[in-house]
Amino acid sequence: MNRLTYIGIAIAAVVILTAVFAPFIATHDVTAQDLANRFASPSGEYWFGTDALGRDIFSRIVFGARISLQVGITVVVVSGVVGIFIGAIAGFYGGWIDKFLSGYLFNVFLAFPGLLLAIALVAFLGAGLGKLILALCIIGWVGYARVMRGQVLKVREYDFVQAAKALGASNMRILFTHIMPNSIQPLIVQASLGMAGSVLSEASLSFLGLGIPPPAPSWGTMIEEARNYFATYPHMLFFPGIAIALTVLAFNFIGDGLRQYLDPKQRTR
């Protein structure tokens, strides 16, 4: 793995530890308002300054990591499991099942630009953490399903699968104990890139006012709140912006590094 991958792993570790130990790292209550110190610049008291309501930006970013990771991990796990299952069924059974799933269903979900479908769903369902996660899972599963289908199509032709068939193993046994464990590698890359995508989508929807409602400290909401003041108080925009960029960058670095590591053709390039 290249140097950028290790940098990615290090940043991701910092973000995860920050999210886990947020109550011990945060210096202030995330909703506490210090109206005498609105728009305060970074200082010893407020490390990253304060926002329009005098809330501590550092503490809000620390707790914001929790929201980002909570959304990211849930979306990756749920959409990953659903996608892997549907993709495996399509690839393994082939025939009309595959025609329906990959020829029709995948295309329907790919026919919407991802963010637009999430925006539409949240617009009609209403904002909130659960609905946001649901919307992101609905747009996310198809990526995993496509990769899994491709993998299963390849692996099912291998000798050991044919041998298992010849020994009389059931379809389910072949699929779950022989094919799936041998198809999972590229999905690790997909999950890492999916994590970056989910964090970005959560922040985007929150920025549009369709994600997690205030006063929850979502990074996207913080940037939206900073929008009217950043010309005079750029620190309000700078720190949450850096937090999102570094987190997304980290998971992209990891995904990219893993892809190169797992793909010998790219490794030599």
Add this chain to the structure above:
Amino acid sequence: MKYKLLNFARQFALILLVIWTVVSLVTLLIELVPGSPATTILGETATSEQIANFNAKHGLDRPAFFFSYSGEEGFVWNGGNNRYADYWLGLFQGDLGRSFRTDRPVLDMILERYPATIKLALASMLVAIGIAVPLGVLAGRNKNGLIDNISSFIALLGISLPTFVIGPFLVYLFAVKLGWFSPTGSLYPEDIILPAVTLGAALSAILTRMIRSSVIEELGEDYVRTARAKGLSERKVVYKHVLKNGLIPVVTILGLQLGVLLAGSIITEKIFSWQGLGLLLLEDGIAKRDYRLVQGCVLVISLTYIIANSLTDFVYRRLDPRIRLS
């Protein structure tokens, strides 16, 4: 020839099937609204008469679909007199319904704002190509060198930095500090530059990586050796031969990204108060809960996306004989 026609018909049927599903999904999305659109728009204090009038005016008093289900009656067949059939009939006549708020035809509202979004999407594509082609070629020619590493890093940065971080940053630097552009709006022709760069940043990153890989792959081909052997300059080899072949996958990405740009422009339009379809969707549609308008905007963006993707697929097949012949 017969096979070709059959293949084309199959592709076309699939596109129609996908369009039918997308329209159906968008039509039925309105059923997800908690409560009813009438109470959401008229407010809790609206009288039952006001609600009934609103529902009658927008056809909301009629069944949603061909059949409905209720616990007491089970499945009930509603016949053709339903909102789903209405929406389809309207669509065939170029009618997307009337806005719940302004009572104006939704299609008119969309057509007023759509050109601004298309203009922004095309401008951002130009920006992306302008950045990606030289950067990708340089990186590909200097594989694993310093320039390659720097361009790879810039590309990953472009993918990872969200538009709502890049946009305000550009505004701060070029509008507030340097005063070169207006921070928002589209009054002057040059006002498109900042939104286009913001929207095109991620695409330029994707294209740079793609062109780099293409250039590396093509440089190893036999025809490049032939071109060099006959004495062509390296510049001619790269720009006349390598780039021409290496750009084929780029065309695909550009086509596929048009839809992504249209969806992404929602955020960019919000940052720069760009009066396009995205801002219409956000400010007039979602914020004011004008669900009919939201339906229309989502439908138009999705259909554009599907058509752009299908055309890209078609062009790609024509461009690359390997795909055409297979």
